[in-house]
Amino acid sequence: LLRHAGGSMSVVEHVREMAAAGLHSNVRLLSGLLLTMSGNNPELFSPSQKYQLLVYHADSLFHDKEYRNAVSKYTMALQQKKALSKTSKVRPSTGNAASTPQSQCLPSEIEVKYKMAECYTMLKQDKDAIAILDGIPSRQRTPKINMMLANLYKKAGQERSSVTSYKEVLRQCPLALDAILGLLSLSVKGAEVASMTINIIQSIPNLDWLSVWIKAYAFVHTGDNTRAINTICSLEKKSLLRDNVDLLGSLADLYFRAGDNKNSILKFEQAQMLDPYLIKGMDVYGYLLAREGRLEDVENLGCRLFNISDQHAEPWVVSGCHSFYSKRYSRALYLGAKAIQLNSNSVQALLLKGAALRNMGRVQEAIIHFREAIRLPVCRLDCYEGLIECYLASNSIREAMVMANNVYKTLGANAQTLTLLATVCLEDPVTQEKAKTLLDKALTQRPDYIKAVVKKAELLSREQKYEDGIALLRNALANQSDCVLHRILGDFLVAVNEYQEAMDQYSIALSLDPNDQKSLEGLQKMEKEESPTDATQEEDVDDMEGSGEEGDLEGSDSEAAQWADQEQWFGMQ
Numbered sequence: 001l002l003r004h005a006g007g008s009m010s011v012v013e014h015v016r017e018m019a020a021a022g023l024h025s026n027v028r029l030l031s032g033l034l035l036t037m038s039g040n041n042p043e044l045f046s047p048s049q050k051y052q053l054l055v056y057h058a059d060s061l062f063h064d065k066e067y068r069n070a071v072s073k074y075t076m077a078l079q080q081k082k083a084l085s086k087t088s089k090v091r092p093s094t095g096n097a098a099s100t101p102q103s104q105c106l107p108s109e110i111e112v113k114y115k116m117a118e119c120y121t122m123l124k125q126d127k128d129a130i131a132i133l134d135g136i137p138s139r140q141r142t143p144k145i146n147m148m149l150a151n152l153y154k155k156a157g158q159e160r161s162s163v164t165s166y167k168e169v170l171r172q173c174p175l176a177l178d179a180i181l182g183l184l185s186l187s188v189k190g191a192e193v194a195s196m197t198i199n200i201i202q203s204i205p206n207l208d209w210l211s212v213w214i215k216a217y218a219f220v221h222t223g224d225n226t227r228a229i230n231t232i233c234s235l236e237k238k239s240l241l242r243d244n245v246d247l248l249g250s251l252a253d254l255y256f257r258a259g260d261n262k263n264s265i266l267k268f269e270q271a272q273m274l275d276p277y278l279i280k281g282m283d284v285y286g287y288l289l290a291r292e293g294r295l296e297d298v299e300n301l302g303c304r305l306f307n308i309s310d311q312h313a314e315p316w317v318v319s320g321c322h323s324f325y326s327k328r329y330s331r332a333l334y335l336g337a338k339a340i341q342l343n344s345n346s347v348q349a350l351l352l353k354g355a356a357l358r359n360m361g362r363v364q365e366a367i368i369h370f371r372e373a374i375r376l377p378v379c380r381l382d383c384y385e386g387l388i389e390c391y392l393a394s395n396s397i398r399e400a401m402v403m404a405n406n407v408y409k410t411l412g413a414n415a416q417t418l419t420l421l422a423t424v425c426l427e428d429p430v431t432q433e434k435a436k437t438l439l440d441k442a443l444t445q446r447p448d449y450i451k452a453v454v455k456k457a458e459l460l461s462r463e464q465k466y467e468d469g470i471a472l473l474r475n476a477l478a479n480q481s482d483c484v485l486h487r488i489l490g491d492f493l494v495a496v497n498e499y500q501e502a503m504d505q506y507s508i509a510l511s512l513d514p515n516d517q518k519s520l521e522g523l524q525k526m527e528k529e530e531s532p533t534d535a536t537q538e539e540d541v542d543d544m545e546g547s548g549e550e551g552d553l554e555g556s557d558s559e560a561a562q563w564a565d566q567e568q569w570f571g572m573q
Contacts, residue, residue, distance in 0.1 A: 012049045016105065019056045028060035047087060048106060051080040055107040059115070067119040074116045081109055110136060114145055117152075124344075126152055143172045150182055159186050167196070174200045181217055190218030209235060220250065223411055225258040245271050249281045257380060259416050259449060261288050262480070279305060279314050283339075283348040286318030290325040293483060293513025298322045313339035313346040320352045324359075325515065332356040347373050347380055354386050363394045381407065381416050388420065392427055400424045418442035419452040426455065435459065447475065450482055457488050466495045483512040487519045499526060 009017075011034065019027045031053050038045050038053070045053065058073035113132050120129035133141075133149045141149070150165035163186050169179040174197050183193050194214045201207050212235055219228035232251050235241050252267035268285040272278045282305055290298045299322050305315035320335030336353030339346055354369035370387035373380070384407045391400035404421045411417050418438045425435035436459060442452040453476040460469040473489040476482075490505035503526055509519035 010049070012045065012052050015056050016052060019059060024060040024063040027056050028064070031057035031060065047080060047084040051077055051084055052107060054080055055112055058112075062115060062119065065122075067122045071116055071119045071123075074112050074119070077112060078109065081112075110140055110142065110145070114142075114148070117145075117148060121148075121152070126155060130156065138168075141168070143169050143176070146172070147176070147179060150179065154182065154186065162186060163188060170196045177213075180214060181221075184214070184217050184221040187221070190215055193218070206240065209238060209241060216250075220254065225254050229254045229258065243274055245275045245278060248274070249278070253281055253284060256284055256288065259381075259446075259451070261291070264288060265292075277308050279308060279312050283314040283317035283321075283346065286314075287321050287348060287352075290321040293325070293515060295322055295325060295515065298325075311342060313343035313349050316342065317346065317348045317352055320349075320356075324352060324356060327515075329356045329360050333360070345376055347376055347383060350376075351382060351386055354390070358386075358390055358393065363390050366390050367394075381411065381420065385420060388424060392424070397424065397427050400427070413441070415442040415446035415449040415452055418445070419449065419455060422452075422455055426459065432459075448479055450476070450480075450485065454484060454488065457492070461492070461495075464495075466492045470496070481508070481512060483509045483516050483519070486512065487516060487522065490519065490522050494522070494526065502526065 011030075015027055015031055015034070018030070034045075034053055035050075035057060038050055054073050054077035058070045058077060061067075061070040061073060113136055117129040117133050120126070120132070130149070130152050133145055133152070136145060146165045146168040150162050150169065153159075153162035153165060163183060166179045166182045166186075169176050170183075170193075173179075180193055180197070184190065194211050197210060197214070201210050212231060216228055216231035216235060219225075219231055229251065232247055232254070236244070236247050236251070241247065248267050248271040252264045252271060255261070255264035255267060265285070265288050268281065268288075272282070272285075282301065286298050286301050289295075289301065298318060302315055302319040302322060305312075305318055309315070316335045316339035320332045320339065323329075323335060324332035333353055333356040336349050336356060339349035340353065343349065350369045350373040354366045354373065357363070357366035357369065367387060367390045370383060370390060373383040374387060376383075384403060388400045388403055391397070391403065401424050404424045408417045408421050419442045422435040422438035422442065425431035425438065435455075439452055439456045439459065442449060443456060446452070453472060456472055457469050460466070460472065469492045470489065473485055473492065477485055477489070486505045486509035490502045490509065493499075493502035493505060503523060506519045506523040506526070509516055510523070513519075
């Protein structure tokens with residue numbers, strides 16, 4: 001069997017040693033040559049040696065990211081192994097010393113199947129990955145096989161199988177925290193999950209925080225943002241867990257979901273100062289900065305993230321936000337598509353692409369993307385907001401109303417859901433009064449919630465109650481500065497002939513966001529108006545259509561042609 005003259009090591013054992021030493025490129029060349037020899041003379045290697053050569057060859061292909069090729073070689077290896085088991089059953093097991101070490105160091109068939117499943121997931125063939133892992137008897141499934149199966153089942157919507165597999169991981173490894181998060185995301189009760197880890201918490205010192213951690217993420221997954229924030233803050237205050245990047249990232253994300261952008265930005269800043277290589281959540285951070293008009297910061301963040309990794313969706317999304325808020329929608333669309341290609345579960349990427357399509361007038365395509373974002377298992381209100389805006393843009397007020405009511409029922413009555421429902425009610429003359437009641441409720445809960453203030457101002461503007469509007473806006477601006485609020489205050493002041501102060505408000509708005517087109521127009525209009533008397537007739541306060549925080553998302557796009565090729569390239573028509 002191709003032994004050296006010295007008779008010690010066979011060539012297959014040399015291949016195995018090189019594989020164990022991580023010399024993948026060398027294994028690939030040698031095993032490729034040996035497999036050709038074996039094809040030309042089938043007697044050259046025993047079935048078990050052929051099996052080994054195929055597995056090591058496939059492993060080296062896997063290492064080179066040639067997944068389809070690797071799968072075909074792994075499949076051949078498994079066929080070879082089948083033949084091997086048949087022949088070995090026939091042979092009498094006389095203590096043949098030579099064959100014993102041989103069988104002991106054969107690559108594990110289960111490991112081969114796991115590698116095949118990894119290849120299939122890389123090729124986005126999840127069904128095949130599930131099929132191959134499903135074929136492994138449950139007694140033989142290792143924790144990593146159960147974990148992979150659980151994730152695949154979850155993605156495929158097979159929740160019960162997913163829960164079973166996650167529980168199996170925890171039975172084998174009670175500190176598998178990602179498996180715990182998996183169970184919580186599938187609505188398994190926090191108490192039940194905690195009970196599976198209770199023994200280990202009691203037996204190991206300094207783990208008493210774990211039950212609080214589980215409680216916190218149970219709140220996260222039921223969408224109870226306030227209690228989730230309080231629980232994580234209590235963990236964060238514990239001296240042993242202070243300055244933990246994951247906890248800070250979760251906090252930032254929760255503040256964002258709760259509509260508290262200021263605290264969200266603060267937590268993201270804290271997290272990335274602790275870990276300059278942080279990628280997770282940076283797409284949301286970039287989006288928040290872009291919304292605040294801090295485009296230079298967004299550009300720097302994008303460059304920094306591309307330096308860390310261009311294989312994650314986040315840098316592409318951040319760069320896309322920069323393009324979007326610079327009104328370069330085709331480019332934003334291309335960057336969003338690239339991000340989705342890298343991670344089909346990226347909510348931010350779907351929202352970016354959806355918003356870009358909407359602003360390019362391709363509303364029906366945008367709706368598809370927002371619907372896709374809603375299907376992902378995150379309680380994110382902005383996915384619904386995007387979809388509802390599209391419905392309103394295409395005059396599907398009924399669909400918008402159904403969706404807003406659903407969100408209101410699912411996520412409960414808080415300032416955000418009340419405002420979202422009110423936004424839809426404002427579009428229908430019949431429900432104006434209802435909109436008013438909803439907005440007042442929202443503002444009672446959170447007087448500083450910008451979206452509610454903007455919508456209430458829109459209502460007051462329709463009713464020409466400018467003095468009330470001015471009071472509302474001044475009140476909202478007492479504790480925060482926001483471009484849109486300053487701009488609307490400017491519009492209201494023009495309506496009551498307070499030109500000097502209106503100019504001040506437009507200037508403040510522009511200092512907060514130099515790209516804010518409407519403030520610029522307001523200012524230019526005033527500078528043109530030499531005689532104040534005409535101003536009032538002309539300026540009946542633009543029916544602040546779409547002037548929510550997304551108001552600054554409209555504009556023209558000169559780059560369409562330039563990006564058209566890329567769009568086709570990424571199959572985005």
